[in-house]
Amino acid sequence: MDSATKKNIEDTLTAEIALILSKDANAIARDESLHSMGMDSLSFVELLVSIESNFNLTLVNTNLDREDFSTIANLARRIYEELHEK
Amino acid sequence: MKSSMKNKRYLTGVDWLIHVFDHMNRKTIESGNEFHIVLKVDGVVQVDFFENDLNAFLQKYSVFKGKVARAWNLAPFWKVRQDQPIVQTATQTTEILDLSEFDLCLDGLIKKHKYDPSCYLFSDLIICKGQTFVVFTFSHKIFDGLGGELFLQTFQNFSTDRTGFKVEEQSTEPSHLDKWTEKFRSGRTINRALIKMSPERRLRSFPLDAREDSNYVFARVHFTEKESARIIEQANKKAGYLLVMPFLLARTVQIFSGLFDKRGFDKDNIVVPVTVNARKEEKKAKKMFFNHLSFLFFKFEAEEMGKPERILTSVKEQLFDQIKNKFSKQFMDNAMLMRILPVSLLSKLLGLYSKGAMASFSFSYVGETVYKSDTFLGQPVSNLFHLPRPSVPPGLGVIFSNYKGKLNLTISYLNNIFTEEDIDYLKSGFKKLSDE
Known part of the structure; x- marks a missing residue:
């Protein structure tokens, strides 16, 4: 997914989170924190697994700091940067 | 059908494992596979009021009349015996003078409950200096930790508004005798x-x-x-x-x-x-x-x-x-x-x-707890914690x-x-x- 735009990444993440949390993708706000959406340790790791499979990025052993991971928008930005650094 | 549970509900593999753990526990320490959830309430819960509400609430759920049986296809299932009463033990109330006595008191209360394989829930009240510790003991045969918390929340909902209370249909379970590969x-x-x-x-x-x-x-x-x-x-x-x-x-x-x-x-x-x-x-x-x-x-x-x-x-x-x-x-x-x-x-x-x-x-x-109410039977709740009894x-x-x-x-x-x-x-x- 080298040519992924931030919008594509956000769409993919939204769809994955909707699947993990059994929610309607349209009801998911991209600037809402994953915690307030109802994510916990297990569902967050599920999301990391889906990021690996969709973007070929293994993030589990990075610092996973709140700044980059707390919202879909932030996470999409981080993934975009990682993909373009490769 | 008023009851939320049909007469037959297949057990999953994990349910069956829980029965195995129950068996292992009873063989070694003469105690079933149970756990407790304690609500710390800032006020005194009246035992009569509490028992009355709890008894009425339990009657809504025929699952408490069940026991394990095997179907013709050998899959174990929960057989609800509609003609049987729900087995309950009386709520015990104990007053202690100091919180340091809590653990000893709890242990004593638990020991007093004679193990009964048909009893899936019982409760105790420990009162100390105007606070009540409401101790629920759940059998793992029909509850897991989150289910226990959900039970307390649903009981609280029932107690707050009996007339408006509706029994949520519990999901059924298929036999899972497919997808063998x-x-x-x-x-x-x-x-x-x-x-x-x-x-x-x-x-x-x-x-x-x-x-x-x-x-x-x-x-x-x-x-x-x-x-x-x-x-x-x-x-x-x-x-x-x-x-x-x-x-x-x-x-x-x-x-x-x-x-x-x-x-x-x-x-x-x-x-x-x-x-x-x-x-x-x-x-x-x-x-x-x-x-x-x-x-x-x-x-x-x-x-x-x-x-x-x-x-x-x-x-x-x-x-x-x-x-x-x-x-x-x-x-x-x-x-x-x-x-x-x-x-x-x-x-x-x-x-x-x-x-x-x-x-x-x-x-x-x-x-994070699924017990969302700030109160329990009208009294403010200041904490909720689990006391598991590991296998x-x-x-x-x-x-x-x-x-x-x-x-x-x-x-x-x-x-x-x-x-x-x-x-x-x-x-x-x-x-x-x-x-x-």
Whole structure:
């Protein structure tokens, strides 16, 4: 997914989170924190697994700091940067 | 049909395993596989009022009239005997003068309840200086930890508005006598994983002298909101965003490893089964009864001990791998295959994986409570915590729960596993979590 735009990444993440949390993708706000959406340790790791499979990025052993991971928008930005650094 | 439960509900493989653990416990310590949830209420709960409401509430759920049976296809199921009454024991009320007497009092109350295989819930009230500890004892046969919390919330809803209360239809369970290839593949995967976990030598576990007169002791640490926020902040910083469970598991392994060292145990591996919720988010409020959980297994090499960051990385890597390989789903599928075996035989087979020592200890992180009310029977609730009664072996478990931003820790153990000095060591290790 080298040519992924931030919008594509956000769409993919939204769809994955909707699947993990059994929610309607349209009801998911991209600037809402994953915690307030109802994510916990297990569902967050599920999301990391889906990021690996969709973007070929293994993030589990990075610092996973709140700044980059707390919202879909932030996470999409981080993934975009990682993909373009490769 | 007024009742929320039809006359027959198939048991899942995990439900069946719970029955096996119940059998193992009853064989060794004459106590079933149960757990407690305690509501700390800032006020005095009137026992008459409480019993009256609880009795009326239980009548709504015919699942309490059930017992295990086998269908013609050999799958075990929960048979509801509509003509039977619901077995209940009277609520006991005890007044204590000081909170330091709480643990002793709780232990006494629990011992007074004679084990009855047809009784799936009972309650006690401990009153101290104007506060009430409402202790619910749940049988794991029809409740898991989250289901117990949901039961309390639903009971509170009923008590607040009896006329407007509607029984939520509980989801049914199919026989799961299909997709055999998938189940056998899962069985092979789980079997390999458990053999890999099983150490060449004995794993690190505390000697267990389980006897008929053994009882559980609950060592508790209640963190304030401020301390809890600090721990969660440290978890976010050191393990990663939202990774509270891996952080607490890693620190628990580290603290227990210190105690193993202190007691001069050989440096063997530590194996920890971790209970995880298997409910889909949208089904959380509907699945009050039976066990909607699975297990993950973590193994820590002796060489990793004493290196907190290495242990934390190991937890994260193992968690990632198990979720990637859908381990918990495969565990549930594999358990379906075990339902054919009687509990007595299955309990012996389970012991073969690890030469009798099933695990070093069990671990659970319930996470944020599903009990959302600020009150219970009209009185303000100031805390809610779990007291598990871990299966024997290992007869030792650690549980963290989070009641509205307050972390609670319980170390449950059979009374002869630890000395007071050991418990002081563990408690002081856990208290330091908020100082990291």
